[in-house]
Amino acid sequence: MSEPWIVENTVSDQELTDTLQEHGFAIVREALAPEQLALLYDELDQHFAQAEYCEGLFYGKTTKRFGRVLSKSQQAQQLVLNRFALQPARAILGQSCEDIQLNLTQAIEISPGSLSQAPHRDQDIWLGAAHPGEMMLNAMWALDDFTRENGATLVWPGTHRRPDMQIPDTDGVAAVMPAGSLCLFLGSTIHNGGANWSDRPRRGLVMSYCLGWLKPCENPWLSYPPEVARDFAPELARLIGYRQDCPSLNNVDGRCPSELLYREQPRPAFVDKLSEEQIAMIEQFNEMQLAYNSKAA
Ligand SMILES: O=C(O)CCC(=O)C(=O)O
Incomplete structure (x- = not known):
């Protein structure tokens, strides 16, 4: 019998989001077409x-990584916008921010002979x-088949409900999936890269999304400066930070950073973006001032 966190690529956005929230992770089998x-x-x-190989105990000396993917x-640009990842990200994270953003892109290759990475929660990068x-x-995204032997990501189901990080005393579940499949896991879910006992490297590509008001792990504007981001789809450019949140978060000289991409004639700077409540x-405050001034006159 299939595990409850595994879904087929015909899954609806709602069912996928529910599965993810229930277990802290979900696997969409064969989410990509073979040609893609x-x-x-x-x-x-x-x-x-x-x-190059990474350095240190956490990244692992027999693991290769690169960013700015x-x-x-x-194709990676399209993966960021793929509905199996983006819709659950919008549904879950969108509850706590005006817009979500891309946290990082990171390609990971675990070489044969690598030990398991230390279990961790990714949200702990924002210490405190x-x-x-x-x-x-x-x-x-699994670029190769992910197997128990070659270092499939290990996930601890249900750990997203724990209030704090503890090294689990049970085995994690291996995200076993064919190449082209997708394992979604929350930043609060304990997981790690598995040990690779096979004779071939295991390649995966992580696309990570986070709340729009957090500092993203991969600096988006230096990774993708305007002359690069200009060629991205507008939704992708928004996700990497070419957007302004209400009222003025992320502005450039009082304007939305997207103007650096598309506008030859800039809009006026420092234009209010207020909620109805704020307006x-x-x-009310201005009426009080006017009433006070007219009495004083
Ligand atoms: O490569 C993997 O399967 C997971 C890697 C990971 O969790 C990390 O580097 O934070």
Whole structure:
């Protein structure tokens, strides 16, 4: 019998989001068409070959990683917008922000002989942030078949409900899935990269989404400056930070950063973006001032 966190690629957005929230993770089998996977693999292959091994206990000395993936692969740009990742991200994270954003893009190759990574929760990168809701959603795209032997991501179901991080005393569930499948896991879910006991590397691509008001892990504007982001789909450009949230978060000289991409004639700077409640409060305050001034005159 199939595990309850595994769904087919015919799943509805709602069912996928519910599965993810129930278990802290969900696997969409064969989320990519074979042709799309082949193109993605080809685009990333040379970058994996050139990438250096990481340093340190956490990243692992027998693991290769690289970021700035959207500049290296057009297919990867489409993955960010893929409905299986983006819709649950919007449904879950969108409850706590005006708009969500891309947290990082990271390609990961685990070499044969690698030990399991330390179990962790990705949301702990924002040390000390006490937010009651979810802060992050990761989409791990399997570029190779993920197996128990070759280092499939390990996930601890239900750990997204724990108030704090503890090293689990049980085995994690291996996200076993064919290449082209997707493992979604919340930033609050304990997981790690598995040990690779096979004789071939295991490649995966992580696209991570987070609340729009957090500092993203991968600096989006230096990774994708305006001359690069201009060629991205407008929705993708928004996700990497070319947007302004109410009232003025993320502005450039009082204007929305998207104007750096598309507008030859800039709009006026420092234009209010207020909620109806804020407008009503300011109007009331101004009426009070006028009444006071007319009495004093
Ligand atoms: O490679 C994987 O399967 C997961 C890696 C991971 O969780 C991480 O590096 O934070």
